[in-house]
Amino acid sequence: MPKALAFDVFGTVVDWRSSIIAELEKFGRRHGVDGDWPAMADRWRSGYAPAMHRVRTGELPWTRIDDLHRMILDELLAAAGISSLSEDDLDHLNRAWHRLDPWPDSVEGLTRLKNKFVITTLSNGNVSLLTNMAKRAGLPWDCVISAELFGHYKPDPEAYLGCADLLGLRPEELMLVAAHPSDLRAARGVGLQTAFVYRPREYGPDQPPPRLDDGEFDFTATDFLDLADQLGT
Structure with missing residues (x-):
């Protein structure tokens, strides 16, 4: 034992999945943005292992998960054409993983x-x-x-x-x-x-x-x- x-x-x-989808839906309503939020949640999570691998192999220096999540989020938002968000808005959304x-x-x-x-x-x-x-x-x-x-x-x-x-x-x-x-x-x-x-x-x-x-x-x-x-x- x-x-x-x-x-x-x-x-x-x-x-994590239901929670992140709900956070993305609230984000969309707040900013008047439509999106496939379940797909974005899945892509956000699927970027996690490759990002950690870059740290584990030395391609990136030690980087906290919060910062890796933010790197992935920035790429997802750019790909979706979502811009003109304040740093406070981006930080709040990224910290969805805390909630x-x-x-x-x-x-x-x-x-x-x-x-x-x-x-x-x-x-x-x-x-x-x-x-x-x-x-x-x-x-x-x-x-x-x-x-x-x-x-x-x-x-x-x-x-x-x-x-x-x-x-x-x-x-x-x-x-x-x-x-x-x-x-x-x-x-x-x-x-x-x-x-x-x-x-x-x-x-x-x-x-x-x-x-x-x-x-x-x-x-x-x-x-x-x-x-x-x-x-x-």
Whole structure:
């Protein structure tokens, strides 16, 4: 049994897609702009991994997720022909990622899990983003740990091992909880325990189920309440 649980956040704890679509719709109404907001939300998110890869390979210096999100947003708005926005308007829209709503089970499930385990984020989101998100959404973290603290984005080993080290744990005493098999496989590769939580609507209603090998992860759960049941809390 682990001593602490570290949670991926985007998609695992919070529903980024519905939240960003809603923020873009409000932006469009405020500025009198029409757009395919679900498609823009998907493109904004799909730019995330390539942008991080540029940092991980050294093409870009260390750059916070807030700043990577802004780079992607500027490109999307330019491509859509949306201009003449103030810096305050652009900053507010970019900080939509600080205002993501949790999945319906997240707060209750995390609260139950916190009764037995230390619970923390382990996200590529920067510390200020994760802190603001938690404050707004009522996420009951014991601490907020970000890849920013290590200067390495997941799936670099330094992020997983750094999290364990900050908590004073051996890697095998820490369990990563995530909705993304690739994240879990990277964590497992450096000795962490793993729990997969299925979020079937992260990418919209037509999302195919992920391919998992039988018994690939230590736990497989339908949501955080199911995971709490399995972990006895």
